[in-house]
Amino acid sequence: MGDDDLASLAADGPRPHTVPRDRATRAPAGAPHGGGLDGPAGHLRHRGFARFHAAELGVDPDARTDDLQQIADVCTRLPRDPYAPDSNRFRRYSHAVFLPWTDQLSFVPGAPDAEHGTVTEYWQDEHNPEYPNMRRRLPDVPAALRENALLLDLMRADLAQALWLEELHHAPVYVGVHLIKLAVGDRTDAAVPSPNCLHQDGGSPATFTFAHLIGCADISGGENVIARASAAGRQPEDLPDDAVLARFTLTEPLDGYAVHDHRVSHYVGPVRLAGRAHSGQRSILIIGIAPYAPRM
Numbered sequence: 001m002g003d004d005d006l007a008s009l010a011a012d013g014p015r016p017h018t019v020p021r022d023r024a025t026r027a028p029a030g031a032p033h034g035g036g037l038d039g040p041a042g043h044l045r046h047r048g049f050a051r052f053h054a055a056e057l058g059v060d061p062d063a064r065t066d067d068l069q070q071i072a073d074v075c076t077r078l079p080r081d082p083y084a085p086d087s088n089r090f091r092r093y094s095h096a097v098f099l100p101w102t103d104q105l106s107f108v109p110g111a112p113d114a115e116h117g118t119v120t121e122y123w124q125d126e127h128n129p130e131y132p133n134m135r136r137r138l139p140d141v142p143a144a145l146r147e148n149a150l151l152l153d154l155m156r157a158d159l160a161q162a163l164w165l166e167e168l169h170h171a172p173v174y175v176g177v178h179l180i181k182l183a184v185g186d187r188t189d190a191a192v193p194s195p196n197c198l199h200q201d202g203g204s205p206a207t208f209t210f211a212h213l214i215g216c217a218d219i220s221g222g223e224n225v226i227a228r229a230s231a232a233g234r235q236p237e238d239l240p241d242d243a244v245l246a247r248f249t250l251t252e253p254l255d256g257y258a259v260h261d262h263r264v265s266h267y268v269g270p271v272r273l274a275g276r277a278h279s280g281q282r283s284i285l286i287i288g289i290a291p292y293a294p295r296m
Ligand SMILES: [Fe+2]
Pocket: 199, 200, 201, 209, 266
């Protein structure tokens, strides 16, 4: 996610949807705020990245199966990436604002768009070499999903993993919500993420990225690599062993990882069709967290 602006909070636009306080202002039970050394927040704080399952964030997947299904259903119908229609990449993006001093979390309304209904600007400043300093306008996360209890729990849980960082307590916090599907329907296909190299998501030393697998089926590939920050722009196979900090593949729904963006680089490999399947896909929820930086 990028350090986007609040331009889409147009005065004459639709009112932002504020998540009901009784449901969404609390951190999920068990989610650490202080960051013990052994939990995801501790790993994130001390190593710059963490691997986790939702249960370690205090989110109970068994209590949210219908909500996970709703997110998965949205993923099956994701529109093609409007900036790469031939890439086998499908996506939606919206962002929310979190106010640490009131605990409020509110989705920012998108801008009207003739093709997609509403769209939200997505900006990675110079950190995506494929779209340097380009403000992309992506189809919004559907309004119905903005009240999905699992999505809200994950947004809250991710915030809870990052709030040990003092900088996140003194500015509105941007929470980017990104649904991305890599899909393949042909044995010669490769669905390629963007950027297709180790990278950082940009912004400030207070930027975090969380990834939660929604589901995958009949694919191979999609391996994640976490490496030293200096590896940004390179391919994992070109790195010396001591530059690679972790390699793993997310396989179960709600498996995830997080990076404290400026301290490491991250990568996900292309996805290909597995075995004798006729189609395959990998859908992921990416939640980006960064303090809002005024530019006035
Ligand atoms: Fe990324």
